Amino acid sequence: MRTRLHPLESDFVRDQLALRAVTANQVRTQPEGDYVLYWMQSTHRFEENWALRQAILHADRLGKPLLVHQGLDPTYEHASDRIHTVILENAVALHRRAARLGFSYQFVLRRRRDDDRRAVDRLAARAALVVTDRFPTAGIAERTARFVERAPCRVDLVESHGIVPCGAFVKEEFAARTIRPKIAKLLELALEPVEERPAARALPDAVWRSLDVDRLDLARVDVAAEVARCEIDHTVWPVPFASGLDGARARLAHFCRTALADYAERRNEPADVDGSSRLSPWLHFGQISAAEVLRTVRDAGHTESAAKFQDELVTWRELAFNFCLRNPEHGKLKGLPEWVHRTMAAHKDDPREAIYTREQLEYAETHDALWNAAQREMVTTGHMHNVVRMLWGKSTLLWTARYKHALEHLIHLNNKWALDGRDPSSYGGIQWCFGKFDRPWFDKPVWGLIRPQSLQRAREKFDAETYIRRHATPLR
Numbered sequence: 001m002r003t004r005l006h007p008l009e010s011d012f013v014r015d016q017l018a019l020r021a022v023t024a025n026q027v028r029t030q031p032e033g034d035y036v037l038y039w040m041q042s043t044h045r046f047e048e049n050w051a052l053r054q055a056i057l058h059a060d061r062l063g064k065p066l067l068v069h070q071g072l073d074p075t076y077e078h079a080s081d082r083i084h085t086v087i088l089e090n091a092v093a094l095h096r097r098a099a100r101l102g103f104s105y106q107f108v109l110r111r112r113r114d115d116d117r118r119a120v121d122r123l124a125a126r127a128a129l130v131v132t133d134r135f136p137t138a139g140i141a142e143r144t145a146r147f148v149e150r151a152p153c154r155v156d157l158v159e160s161h162g163i164v165p166c167g168a169f170v171k172e173e174f175a176a177r178t179i180r181p182k183i184a185k186l187l188e189l190a191l192e193p194v195e196e197r198p199a200a201r202a203l204p205d206a207v208w209r210s211l212d213v214d215r216l217d218l219a220r221v222d223v224a225a226e227v228a229r230c231e232i233d234h235t236v237w238p239v240p241f242a243s244g245l246d247g248a249r250a251r252l253a254h255f256c257r258t259a260l261a262d263y264a265e266r267r268n269e270p271a272d273v274d275g276s277s278r279l280s281p282w283l284h285f286g287q288i289s290a291a292e293v294l295r296t297v298r299d300a301g302h303t304e305s306a307a308k309f310q311d312e313l314v315t316w317r318e319l320a321f322n323f324c325l326r327n328p329e330h331g332k333l334k335g336l337p338e339w340v341h342r343t344m345a346a347h348k349d350d351p352r353e354a355i356y357t358r359e360q361l362e363y364a365e366t367h368d369a370l371w372n373a374a375q376r377e378m379v380t381t382g383h384m385h386n387v388v389r390m391l392w393g394k395s396t397l398l399w400t401a402r403y404k405h406a407l408e409h410l411i412h413l414n415n416k417w418a419l420d421g422r423d424p425s426s427y428g429g430i431q432w433c434f435g436k437f438d439r440p441w442f443d444k445p446v447w448g449l450i451r452p453q454s455l456q457r458a459r460e461k462f463d464a465e466t467y468i469r470r471h472a473t474p475l476r
């Protein structure tokens, strides 16, 4: 692994950005603009943030300062105390880091739905150019597309989600086995570290003070009080979570120290809370880069476990991102392969062993104690272990009158309650339960040719009783 940093102005950075960035409109850069604006939407960090790197390069080329803007609205789907708290607590940490690292960072909180919604438009009106994150889920692609329509200057969209740039895979990949060898060819180069630095020019105080937006005072903010004031779902309460890069690094260090050596086995035991990294929420909010996670895991040794971990973190995570970026139907049955549609059509009227409403599922009121425990784990902790998550998704497929309802319930529940929800991996994981990325199996009632999984049989493979006991408290 290269230890010398690539300078920001290097060919290496230019080549990586060519595969991560697209210019979204035909509007020209505004030479009279006061600054370059980086609108931070999905990558909530200053380190290994390719959109930020692109914005710094533009700012220096144009001789402008850089303004980093982040906003939080009450209008995104599933806006709740749980998600708002994670974002706001991280913003407080970013504010402190920004002062240390030399970034001009500001945060605008729109509390009520009828509050002023156009902060980003007013900031863009004074910008030479806007850079923002390229992200296919959590409503970000749609919000960005609406903004691009109205933007008065050039808008660049830049992806920072994957280690290998998304532009290396221009079509929708078929399965893990098709993307894995392509990733293998590009991964080592993509992991090479780059110098981190702010833009050459600082934002002048006069410009900073004249910005026509109501900035949140992150030095003094009371996060819980602010969240309580927002017009969001207060029934989804915050869960303990060390939001921010420091929390992510502490969790990563703990994982490398205590669990990485046995990751390949321990990740299959849901009763073992510390058997996997549990980094998915930090990765989802972009608080830590996947590249930093992988380098740290490799440095910790345990080559075999690190390879298994890499396959999850890179192959499966980037396959899910590719699916959501390249397939606009990723949230619908339409996103599934043809063979799944044929088999579903053949089995759509098969008798179901049970049919549950969304409310019964949400309150974990099914006949199966293991399924209920998984749902309760997610509602009460914001996390669901990977092994039970597969069973949770697969079983739900059996318990609705139509496959479409099962898919909609799963997306709703996952995205509402999981801290890592609304992510490309949410759609990749849920659609995998319906046959995405998989091959046809043997024909069975209701399943058709979709790979079956049995809650009953799973009980023989891990310590289900301890897991069930841990999540036994009814939700109402």
Ligand SMILES: Cc1cc2nc3c(=O)[nH]c(=O)nc-3n(C[C@H](O)[C@H](O)[C@H](O)COP(=O)(O)OP(=O)(O)OC[C@H]3O[C@@H](n4cnc5c(N)ncnc54)[C@H](O)[C@@H]3O)c2cc1C
Residues within 6 Å of the ligand: 267, 276, 277, 278, 279, 280, 281, 283, 284, 312, 313, 314, 316, 317, 318, 320, 384, 385, 386, 387, 389, 390, 392, 393, 414, 418, 420, 421, 422, 423, 425, 426, 427, 428, 429, 430, 432, 433
């Ligand atoms: C029905 C269902 C729903 C899912 N919903 C989500 C979701 O909302 N958000 C989410 O991040 N993941 C989701 N996954 C994938 C996976 O379950 C989680 O990423 C994993 O359990 C997170 O735990 P961890 O951080 O301890 O993972 P680890 O085993 O420590 O893996 C490290 C990282 O690799 C990535 N990863 C691991 N497994 C997968 C996978 N199968 N697909 C894609 N990326 C993976 C995650 O970013 C994870 O943090 C879902 C899977 C299923 C079957």
